[in-house]
Amino acid sequence: MARKEEPLQMRIGEAKQRDVGKKRARIGPEAMDFLKVTPGDIIEVMGSRTSCAVVWPVDEDEKFPDIIRIDGQTRKNVGGSLNDFVKIRKVTSKFAKTVSLTPVNDSVTVDKEFTDFVKNRLKGLPITHGDEISVMILGNSMDFKITKTTPKGVVKIDRSTNLNISTESTVDRKVRVTYEEVGGLRHEVKAMREIVELPLKHPELFTRLGIEPHSGILLYGPPGCGKTLLAKVMASESEANMFSINGPEIMNKYYGETEAKLREIFKEAKDNSPSIIFIDEIDAIAPKREEAYGDVEKRVVAQLLALMDGLTDRGNVIVLGATNRPDSVDPALRRPGRFDREFEISVPNEDGRLEILEIHTRGMPISDDIDLKDLSSELHGYTGADIKSLCREAALKSIRRYLPEIDLETEKIPSEVLQSMQIKLIDFYDAMHE
Ligand code: ADP
Numbered sequence: 001m002a003r004k005e006e007p008l009q010m011r012i013g014e015a016k017q018r019d020v021g022k023k024r025a026r027i028g029p030e031a032m033d034f035l036k037v038t039p040g041d042i043i044e045v046m047g048s049r050t051s052c053a054v055v056w057p058v059d060e061d062e063k064f065p066d067i068i069r070i071d072g073q074t075r076k077n078v079g080g081s082l083n084d085f086v087k088i089r090k091v092t093s094k095f096a097k098t099v100s101l102t103p104v105n106d107s108v109t110v111d112k113e114f115t116d117f118v119k120n121r122l123k124g125l126p127i128t129h130g131d132e133i134s135v136m137i138l139g140n141s142m143d144f145k146i147t148k149t150t151p152k153g154v155v156k157i158d159r160s161t162n163l164n165i166s167t168e169s170t171v172d173r174k175v176r177v178t179y180e181e182v183g184g185l186r187h188e189v190k191a192m193r194e195i196v197e198l199p200l201k202h203p204e205l206f207t208r209l210g211i212e213p214h215s216g217i218l219l220y221g222p223p224g225c226g227k228t229l230l231a232k233v234m235a236s237e238s239e240a241n242m243f244s245i246n247g248p249e250i251m252n253k254y255y256g257e258t259e260a261k262l263r264e265i266f267k268e269a270k271d272n273s274p275s276i277i278f279i280d281e282i283d284a285i286a287p288k289r290e291e292a293y294g295d296v297e298k299r300v301v302a303q304l305l306a307l308m309d310g311l312t313d314r315g316n317v318i319v320l321g322a323t324n325r326p327d328s329v330d331p332a333l334r335r336p337g338r339f340d341r342e343f344e345i346s347v348p349n350e351d352g353r354l355e356i357l358e359i360h361t362r363g364m365p366i367s368d369d370i371d372l373k374d375l376s377s378e379l380h381g382y383t384g385a386d387i388k389s390l391c392r393e394a395a396l397k398s399i400r401r402y403l404p405e406i407d408l409e410t411e412k413i414p415s416e417v418l419q420s421m422q423i424k425l426i427d428f429y430d431a432m433h434e
Pocket of ligand 1: 181182183184185222223224225226227228229230322345356359383384385386388
């Protein structure tokens with residue numbers, strides 16, 4: 001009997017794309033035996049916070065028996081990052097009599113239709129007080145914080161639950177983008193985690209070993225392939241503050257004060273460390289000498305280099321530079337101690353396109369005639385940004401198909417129509433051939 005109570009220690013792994021937003025925890029058969037759970041049971045997951053998830057089996061090719069795969073939001077709810085240890089035990093959930101939710105960073109008009117919609121989406125998911133959960137509304141995710149439940153503990157919402165959604169929202173300024181938002185780029189993400197997340201979260205490792213972490217990393221590749229997205233993910237998953245600089249903007253808008261502005265941003269980043277400074281279109285700040293290199297540029301480049309040299313010691317500020325034209329960047333920037341690691345972020349291949357399609361259709365009501373794998377094979381040359389806009393366009397096309405059924409004179413679209421809406425393959429084709 002005593003063993004039943006004993007929690008099991010596991011290591012957090014990245015979730016599968018298809019599990020995102022579903023509160024699933026994939027664990028292996030040994031862990032299930034130990035915890036005496038089967039798929040569908042609820043477990044409590046304890047990191048620096050405690051939350052809950054639904055047990056789900058791992059895929060056949062899972063290599064690590066001690067891994068628990070949970071999505072970015074669940075990781076946040078349990079207060080843990082990838083590779084952190086958490087403790088797990090079985091719990092029983094009760095049905096929720098009342099649940100109070102507060103929107104995060106979004107205000108809403110709360111009426112019965114909206115409340116019913118949210119309730120429908122959350123039905124059956126285990127939740128606890130303090131959790132954050134997302135609800136997909138027409139392809140956009142809206143976040144809520146659970147501010148109260150009766151009874152307390154792990155509860156499940158069902159049809160008879162009384163759901164109270166607050167009209168006031170809470171504000172959370174931290175960037176929140178998780179690894180599951182990035183499609184493809186597996187190798188790049190893995191390598192960047194080691195050189196960005198590790199020193200930001202555990203600078204003591206580097207001090208102890210007497211090595212200096214990289215302070216600058218250059219991301220290059222065509223626009224729309226995820227350079228900015230990666231910077232946001234790195235900041236978010238390392239719980240660092242992100243400071244963004246746009247190359248052309250800082251050169252033009254702050255003309256004459258560019259160096260002062262750079263100093264100010266670097267200082268703020270240091271004062272609020274751990275931080276990531278993201279410099280988009282860095283070629284505008286530090287062009288190659290042959291290319292229109294006047295006194296102003298010389299001074300600005302010298303300033304940027306001095307600021308980067310001043311960062312070296314601790315590793316709690318990392319600069320990510322992005323450019324579409326790596327050959328146009330001043331080589332002085334690419335020397336050791338400056339931007340001395342580089343990653344090419346290129347147009348996705350078919351597997352990458354499939355993952356990106358899964359990400360951007362997540363939460364969209366997609367009809368059964370769509371095989372995303374087939375679709376991804378037809379999108380040769382599409383970047384992540386192209387795929388994102390294709391999904392939005394397809395959704396808009398589908399709305400147009402339903403327009404004749406909707407009486408625009410009435411204020412609200414009936415929920416039967418909303419619930420029955422689907423995006424079809426033809427909508428994607430229409431959007432592709434526009
Ligand atoms: P870049 O900085 O390389 O120009 P962005 O990161 O700004 O590109 O991409 C724009 C948008 O396109 C992103 O916010 C994201 O929604 C989508 N996107 C681009 N690349 C990817 C990717 N690899 N996975 C998922 N979405 C992507």
